[in-house]
Amino acid sequence: MVYLFDRSLEGLLTSVFEWFERRPGKVTLMPDVGHQPDAFMAFLTIQTSREKADRVLKGLLKRLDRAWLRKLYCCYLSETPEAFNHIFQFCCYVFKNHVGAEKNYGDPHVLAISKYAKSVEREKHRMEAFIRFKETKDRVFYCSIDPDFNVLPLISKHFKDRYGDQQWLIYDHRRRYGLYYNLKTVEEINMDFNNKLSSGSAVSFMDPKEVFYSTLWKDYFKSTNIISRKNTKLHTKHVPKRYWRYLTEKES
Amino acid sequence: MLIFLAKSLHLLEIVFVMFDRIRKKLTVLADAAKYDVSCSSSGSDRKNDKRGLGNGHISGICHTYTEDGRCVSLLKILLTNHCIFDCAYCVSRKSNDIERAAFTVDEVVSLTMNFYRRNYIEGLFLSSGIFKNADFTMERLLRVVKKLRLEEKYNGYIHLKTIPGASEDLIREAGLYADRMSINLEMPTESGLKLLAPEKSHQDVIKPLDFVNKQIIQFKDEKKLIKHIPKFVPAGQSTQMVIGATPETDKEIMYTADTFYRNFSLRRVYYSGYIPISNDTRMPIIGTQPPLLRENRLYQTDWLMRFYGFNIQEILNDQNPHLDTDIDPKLSWALRNLHHFPIDINVAPYRMIMRIPGIGISSANKIVEARKFGKLRIDQLKKIGVAYNRAKHFIKCIDSPFQLRDFQAHQIKAFILTESESKYLKNANNQLLLF
Incomplete structure (x- = not known):
């Protein structure tokens, strides 16, 4: 049997509720968009319900510690259909077994959750490292990103704590939303300004000091390198090529 | 109108000349600092208070990697590469004919702040050649960190070199602002050090290491009683040894490291493969490959010691004074x-x-x-x-x-x-x- 849900976290938790309500045996959870009906497989579209989701969440809170809840959330943010299904199976597994069952790394879903969580956390950490702000004329520090997973909710706190005295804006242009910090709170913003910024006139938005500091940074990057230790393989292992477009020091 | 234009052009020129000067200094002083391999920015949980800039990240962040694969986490620079010492293994040695430069306090502060604001770096690593004497140098370093912390409200990471021979008051004060302090052992054995830097001895390093360590312990004890005790070197101390400049065995190197880990509760010992920089006949000549594999094996041993519960005597002893090169x-x-x-x-x-x-x-x-x-x-x-x-x-x-x-x-x-x-x-x- 296949359960279809609307890709929301609440929808996912509701489907766990529905499974325990009906107990239909083996079920696969899939996102409803792009689902191809199968002649031999019955399917059920889950109606997302806030109350049901809340009850499941309460149950999870009782059974899992913070670290595991974060793992589940990270896994959800990976936005891959397999990950959704693993969360669904994992939740059912946790409710069916006694407390502490989430530590059974021999179980395929437990292992999958920790693997997905690990790659999302890695991407989150990379964003914390590789984001390079450029100061605009109106004193906003701006950066646009294109992460593999939806990590903006995870990095928000880090940047808020760190850059408390400057306005900043991080825009995820694949998912078309961004975070803007106005010196008090972080706001989620939606706007379509990609076309303007990606055109050649981008430099005119920037503060003139920006050229100075980016040049100094590029100089520093060059002079801190030890040529006789050159190790390109290690270099690209730590900074995979797909991140180079973020990095000021990699601009020519 | 014309006068105004001329004035602003003149201003622009001044800015440009200044920029050019800073650029030159940064190149010289970053180049001189790069042989210090310590790069870690972890271990400090300094919080951003009073709406300032920056906070510590407990596991550290590597913001980029150089083409040799080493992490760039901190802006690693010397305050100056003028030095009164003549240590054979060091690029900044007195007798070496290289370009000399010196940053002012304000230049270091402004560079750090502006790099940090753009998320280029995790903090500042500040070292210096010894000019005039130890106290004079330490006092300058202290002025940089004080200005960052007190005037600029900067809470990012600061790794500061303790200058051997500086007075205890200066070192104690610096510890209140720095996250990590370090002094380099340079050579794994006393005899090696005497050969290449006759003016120095391990004792010069041990004394301040021991002093800072005792201070850390004292501050921690007081913290248990009184809550509002300021942080003192929260990320602890580290040191560095140059590998392959003098003919020590792996056993000697690791036994020294082990002693220093135990006696001074060091967070890290760094092993830096010697990169030939001079024609001095006491050391490998220019063009010799840096001992990268050996460095790697030493770090593996270091990890086994610190995290895997191995006793150093099990890995290296009189029967096996060297680590295998073909297996870990x-x-x-x-x-x-x-x-x-x-x-x-x-x-x-x-x-x-x-x-x-x-x-x-x-x-x-x-x-x-x-x-x-x-x-x-x-x-x-x-x-x-x-x-x-x-x-x-x-x-x-x-x-x-x-x-x-x-x-x-x-x-x-x-x-x-x-x-x-x-x-x-x-x-x-x-x-x-x-x-």
Whole structure:
């Protein structure tokens, strides 16, 4: 049997509720968009319900510690259909077994959750490292990103704590939303300004000091390198090529 | 109008000249600082208070990596490369004919702040050549960190060099603002140091290391009684040794490291492969490959000591004064101690599981958790992340194939070597030429 849900976290938790309500045996959870009906497989579209989701969440809170809840959330943010299904199976597994069952790394879903969580956390950490702000004329520090997973909710706190005295804006242009910090709170913003910024006139938005500091940074990057230790393989292992477009020091 | 234009053009020119000067200084002083390999920005949980800039990240962040694969986390610069000492292994030595430069306090502060604001760096690593005397130098370093912390409200990471011979008052005050302090041992043995830097001795390093360590302990004790005690070097101390400039054995190097870890509760000892920078006949000549593989093996040993519960005497001793180059130290320990193996994954204690080649800390943790739910099989081990091809010679699990004969150490080594290819293979030949 296949359960279809609307890709929301609440929808996912509701489907766990529905499974325990009906107990239909083996079920696969899939996102409803792009689902191809199968002649031999019955399917059920889950109606997302806030109350049901809340009850499941309460149950999870009782059974899992913070670290595991974060793992589940990270896994959800990976936005891959397999990950959704693993969360669904994992939740059912946790409710069916006694407390502490989430530590059974021999179980395929437990292992999958920790693997997905690990790659999302890695991407989150990379964003914390590789984001390079450029100061605009109106004193906003701006950066646009294109992460593999939806990590903006995870990095928000880090940047808020760190850059408390400057306005900043991080825009995820694949998912078309961004975070803007106005010196008090972080706001989620939606706007379509990609076309303007990606055109050649981008430099005119920037503060003139920006050229100075980016040049100094590029100089520093060059002079801190030890040529006789050159190790390109290690270099690209730590900074995979797909991140180079973020990095000021990699601009020519 | 014309006058105004001329004025602003003049201003622009001044700005440009200043920029050019800073650019030049940065190139010289970053180049001189790069041989200090310490890069870590971890261990400090300094919070951003009073709406300032920056906070510590407990595990540190590497913001980029140089083309030699080393992490760039901190803006690593010297305040100046003028130096009154003439240490043979150092680029900034007095007798070396190189360009000299010096930053002003304001220049360092402004560079740090502006790089930090753009998320280029995690903090500042500030070292310096000794000009005039130790106290004069230390006082300048102190002025930089004080200005950052007090005037600019900067809460990012600061790694500060303790200048040997500086007065205790200055060092204590610096400790209130820095996250980590370090002094380099430079040569693993006293005799090596005497050979290349006759003016220096290990004692110069030990005294301030010991002083800062005692201060850290004292501040921690007071913190237990009174809550609002300021932080004192929250990320602890580290040191660095240059490897391969003088003919020490791996045993001597690691025994020194072990002593310093124990006596001064150091967070890290860094091993920096000597990069030939002079024609001095006491050291490897220019053009010699830096000992990268040896450096790697030393770090592996360091990790075994600190995280895997190995005693240094087990890995290096009079029978084995050098680490194997073709296999890692954990595997080589296992091959010398085959009587401990095979280890049964499903019953062995955690500390023994950590000693199996091919099993790391996180796999060991997962194994210990998972086996409470049932006996583990080979396929589960592989999925948990064990390097099974390596580990299989040393473990037993529920479906391990029955084996009629016991293999000898050299046979197991041959099996493993044929299956794996060292990433250092192309460097391995150069290594042997060195010694």
